[in-house]
Amino acid sequence: MKEKLYRFVRARRDAAEQDAGVTLIELLAVIVILAVIASIAVPVVLNSINNAKINTTKQSESVIAEALNRYAADHDGKFPTGSTTKIEGTLTSSTDGGPYLQSVPNDAWGNPFKISSNGSNYDIVTSSKSPHRVELTNLESAPTVDNPTTNP
Numbered sequence: 001m002k003e004k005l006y007r008f009v010r011a012r013r014d015a016a017e018q019d020a021g022v023t024l025i026e027l028l029a030v031i032v033i034l035a036v037i038a039s040i041a042v043p044v045v046l047n048s049i050n051n052a053k054i055n056t057t058k059q060s061e062s063v064i065a066e067a068l069n070r071y072a073a074d075h076d077g078k079f080p081t082g083s084t085t086k087i088e089g090t091l092t093s094s095t096d097g098g099p100y101l102q103s104v105p106n107d108a109w110g111n112p113f114k115i116s117s118n119g120s121n122y123d124i125v126t127s128s129k130s131p132h133r134v135e136l137t138n139l140e141s142a143p144t145v146d147n148p149t150t151n152p
Helices: 002-019 024-074 084-092
Strands: 114-117 122-125 135-138
Touching: 024 084, 024 114, 024 122, 084 114
Parallel strands: none
Antiparallel strands: 114 122, 122 135
16 A cells, blocks of 8 residues: 555656646747737837827927917917027017917927917927927918907
């Protein structure tokens, strides 16, 4: 009886020693599966990040456009004229009815916008350093706003 028990324990121990490790093929199969999953997931995540930056840039352009339109509403439908630096200074200055912006935002890649205006329309364009060009153009002057008179 002792001999049978000894053979049984030895057989179980030998079986356990054979099943104790992971084979190289099993390890390679797991690595291949993870690589396939990563090759699918990484482009999706990167595309989502890029789309978020584009949407952020468009929102920043809208903020600048709203400030330009508020300026024009206060100045008989005329936008500030000049280069980017002069227009940014006008929008952030406390003179001339401002400030219309606390500070002019950059695009999502950290580059400044290029703002141009001839007084009747304006263009807001991302920097050429940005990976994607986002452009906002206003081809019409700001709507005229009637100043309300005091209520009788």
